[in-house]
Amino acid sequence: MVKKRVPDWLNSSLWSSAPPPDDERLLRYASKYAAADRDEPPATDPPAPVPPPVIAREEPAGATKADNDDENGGAESPSGEEFARQAQLLAVLSKKVINVRELRRIASPGIPDSTGVRPTVWKLLLGYLPPDRGLWPSELAKKRSQYKNFKVEVLTNPSEITRRLDKSTSCDNDESKFQRRGILKRSEITHGEHPLSLGQSSIWNQFFQDAAILEQIDRDVKRTHPDIDFFSGDSAYAKSNQDALRNILTVFAKLNPGIRYVQGMNEILAPLFFVLRNDPDEGNAAAAEADTFFCFVELLSGLRDNFCQQLDNSVVGIRSTITRLSQLLKEHDEELWRHLEVTTKVNPQFYAFRWITLLLTQEFSLMDILHIWDTLLSDPEGPQETLLRICCAMLILVRRRLLAGDFTANLKLLQHYPSINISHLLYVANKLRSKPSG
């Protein structure tokens, strides 16, 4: 028999009986936002505090519904600890130059929804906003206008470009102007630009290639969070939000020809846009598309390798990331690792590929994702390490069911992960920072 290397805390009362202070809320937590079902008005939110963004979930756990009534009073009111965190958070944010290290520390266990500062904190954590508040107005203005230019360049169709080109070549080759704009840098434009031209460099050829990507983006945007009014449905609000997602993904794909668009980027983009679009500051909410674009670029810069097929088998690619998860599990709970991978032959790729590439966005409800992302984005090491610890904690938290399950049962459980107390999950994940003793 193999010696089990289960750390003490694993078998403690931690998850078997009553874990940390707020854990009796385990089930209620998941349904906290379940009963809400109204259309969020676009930019007319009251300044502060922001109501928790509204989501209609599919499982409105009837038994716990009564608890939602006293959401502001009874069991759902923030604990003393949470109040303290709120106060700390607001204090840190009010400084002229924000201490980002301090901010990371406070935001890590989760940003209370009631504060309405999540959009600002995420922008800081992602490095989109500089720590010096004095620089914010100019920085934001610069970025927003930059994005506007990207959009003009990228979303312009070829007939418009050729028309402008004809104009420019006829009036004495104003090439530098186009060079600077950045659209046509790599393709030599000849006088013969023409939709039927087969030249690789033809902007029309490029256009037809792009069309396939645009169709792909469009198909995926339409099926992003189909159960949430913010993203889906026939309302003008949902339509405008879909347009924003489509624009961001298109601009990103065009500016990053090495990656372009990979399915699942829509899922990563969605929480970012949702948070920024629900900023209580109307000006920020109105500029959410531009701000989200840059935040998305920042976020992906740390995860890009997972999206790149050429790197799949390299040390930085997704396969090796999945292997690291497997090793992490083996290190902390060898019995579970052995049961999963050796006995029931559940290749971690079957579930963890999606967990990792999508930053868990398809495993939990949107509100839970925001909470998890507070932690992911707060980690100074970058999101990947934290993510692997959270994935490992997800396995450990359902270890009893996994140990009792066969291949089918286990894969089914891991592909449809049960809703759990996120604070607890993050607490357990954080515990995995330290090497197991013994």
Add this chain to the structure above:
Amino acid sequence: MSSSGKGWNNSFDYSFKILVIGDSGVGKSSLLLSFISNSVHDPSPTVGVDFKIKLLTVGGKRLKLTIWDTAGQERFGTLTSSYYRGAHGLILVYDVTRRETFTNLSDIWPKEVDLYSTNQDCIRILVGNKVDKESERAVTREEGRDLAQRHRCSFLECSAKTRENVNQCFKELIQKMMEVPSILEKGSVAVKKQILKQRELDQPPRQSSCCS
């Protein structure tokens, strides 16, 4: 709960692995949803692989279908190859309104389907989805039939949206699988148990070193 694993195993006679492939957006997941839960809605894009189970009885035999729903986008190709291993059935789906999904399928056939299927007798069925959009049709029924004939497999057109022919696709596939003795043998639970028993006898009880 504790005996659920065993009860599960005893409740069917055959266990088949079925793989669904095809371009992104042709409706692979929708087709499965339509078959498994009778539901008709647009699911999120599949990333990696999704895994579905269907239990049913055919000709007095209780079957467990383990259906592997793969991601369509080319980027996931390096991963898809590993899903073919041990598949008894393969459903190749294209969208009758998008011609490229049909040509891509005929392109990957020799490169992927023939290359990765480890099971020589793996049953294949070609499925043209979205026939509810007849006015937008870009691939004729004859073209579909020709491709299927060239690869000696079954062919059907269906609509995950209206559920037309959806059950038929699976019925056809299952019937074919149950006509092939080698597949029946591989899918047989009784045979698997014997093999397992044999292995236990052959091998000393010590854990072999892992290599995954």
